[in-house]
Amino acid sequence: MSNHVLLRGGRVIDPALDIDGVADVLVRDGRIAEIGPALVPDDGMPVRDVSGLVVTPGLIDLHVHVYPGLGDFCLHPDRVGVQTGVTTVIDGGTSGVSTFGLARRWIDDPDVQTRILAFMDPNQIYFATKDFICHKLEIANDPRNLDVESARAALEEHADVVIGCKVRACSTDDPRRSPFLDAAKDITGDMPIMVHLGRFPFTPTIPTSDLLAALRPGDVVTHAYRGASGVLGEDGKVTPELRDAVDRGLRLDVGHSGTDFRFATARVLFEQGYLPTTISTDLNVFNLDKPVVSLPETMSKIWALGVPLVDVIAMATANPARVVRRDGELGTLASGREADVTVLRIEEGAIPLSDGFETIVAERRLAPVGCLRAGTWIAAA
Ligand SMILES: [Zn+2]
Incomplete structure (x- = not known):
């Protein structure tokens, strides 16, 4: 399975890097290579359009x-x-x-x-x-x-x-x-x-x-x-x-x-x-x-x-x-890190959320679209 990919056009939120904005994420050999605007994929690199979605560590x-x-x-x-x-x-x-x-x-x-x-x-x-x-x-x-x-x-x-x-x-x-x-x-x-x-x-x-x-x-x-x-x-x-x-x-x-x-x-x-x-x-x-x-x-x-x-x-x-004292390896999209990346969709509407006792109606919810685990894409089931 490929562990190279360009995630194009998502809203990248990485609190550790103080990033919240639309950007591309380039993953090479299972690692984060670069985050930035309008990145160019390597020859033959798959491009995944994640515009309108949230991209997080x-x-x-x-x-x-x-x-x-x-x-x-x-x-x-x-x-x-x-x-x-x-x-x-x-x-x-x-x-x-x-x-x-x-x-x-x-x-x-x-x-x-x-x-x-x-x-x-x-x-x-x-x-x-x-x-x-x-x-x-x-x-x-x-x-x-x-x-x-x-x-x-x-x-x-x-x-x-x-x-x-x-x-x-x-x-x-x-x-x-x-x-x-x-x-x-x-x-x-x-x-x-x-x-x-x-x-x-x-x-x-x-x-x-x-x-x-x-x-x-x-x-x-x-x-x-x-x-x-x-x-x-x-x-x-x-x-x-x-x-x-x-x-x-x-x-x-x-x-x-x-x-x-x-x-x-x-x-x-x-x-x-x-x-x-x-x-x-x-x-x-x-x-x-x-x-x-x-x-x-x-x-x-x-x-x-x-x-x-x-x-x-x-x-x-x-x-x-x-x-868990693994912040040297996990929890951010810093370049060089293993490319563990989550892609989420923000669903909007009147959304019931229950704690098991009480149900509230939220205006939006995060739903998983998929993730990269060490650069390999896995769609949410
Ligand atoms: Zn437990």
Whole structure:
């Protein structure tokens, strides 16, 4: 397949390069060669007319579940990835340490076109299932499930694809401390830790206030805009713990999921200045059809709440690249970079968008047209 192409006449939005305007994008040998007006294709180079469309760096979804067969939770990586214009997905801790070799088969599968990176759960055994089996059997809160040295070794062994840890902040003896979070802090160094807001069934987790206080600059809270999560006080204002954590550099991630994003919560938090650093879906088998659909659909929901389009695109390109410390490779169309490029259509009209609880009517929506993954065109399915 060709990895040379000229994308002609699109509206190129690259927040990292501070570009928003009509331009051509020239891709040679799978890499970005040049962005500019009226570029001339090389001899024989295919030209794709993208006029009237939006051209962005390859979209990055910071939170998905993409190791089919490991539990019953996962979607095929390309289903949530390149088929919806998303060139990089980051698995949100579907696998612990002892099954990571199986997870890795998906990451390394030459038939998978989507780039996959991973947050690894620091437990030996963790995998995501609908019935929360690791919580039901109380594996997720059993300190015998932790082996800090082998978790550390796994992070090193898989450092090419593991960009941090996803922690379920379960407690054991002390209801206000999570040895699993402590272990992750011990082994991750500069890499981020992602945690959930909200609780798990069957196993106790530390209170949100203690969780926020324990997180470090650069760590990520996903499901940040869910209901009843303990980040808003009775007066409707953010709690001091959230304010302090964000002031220290904690990142807020959307992590839409089935029941973990609410327009109502987002409106309140946005109004107080708590915008997401990153927009992600938490796509899995149980929320794909509704209410999540795709990353572009989730971006559309944030756009519909009044966040400018350029910022929405930053939240799914430059920002997640920086959060996972891959901004040297991902998240921009800078020349020389691997040509991961997303092409989106802006659909206009009265468009219903649902968070699973509330349906709003937006004036427009982003829909995927296709993407280049390392310079090769893949049409959206
Ligand atoms: Zn998840």
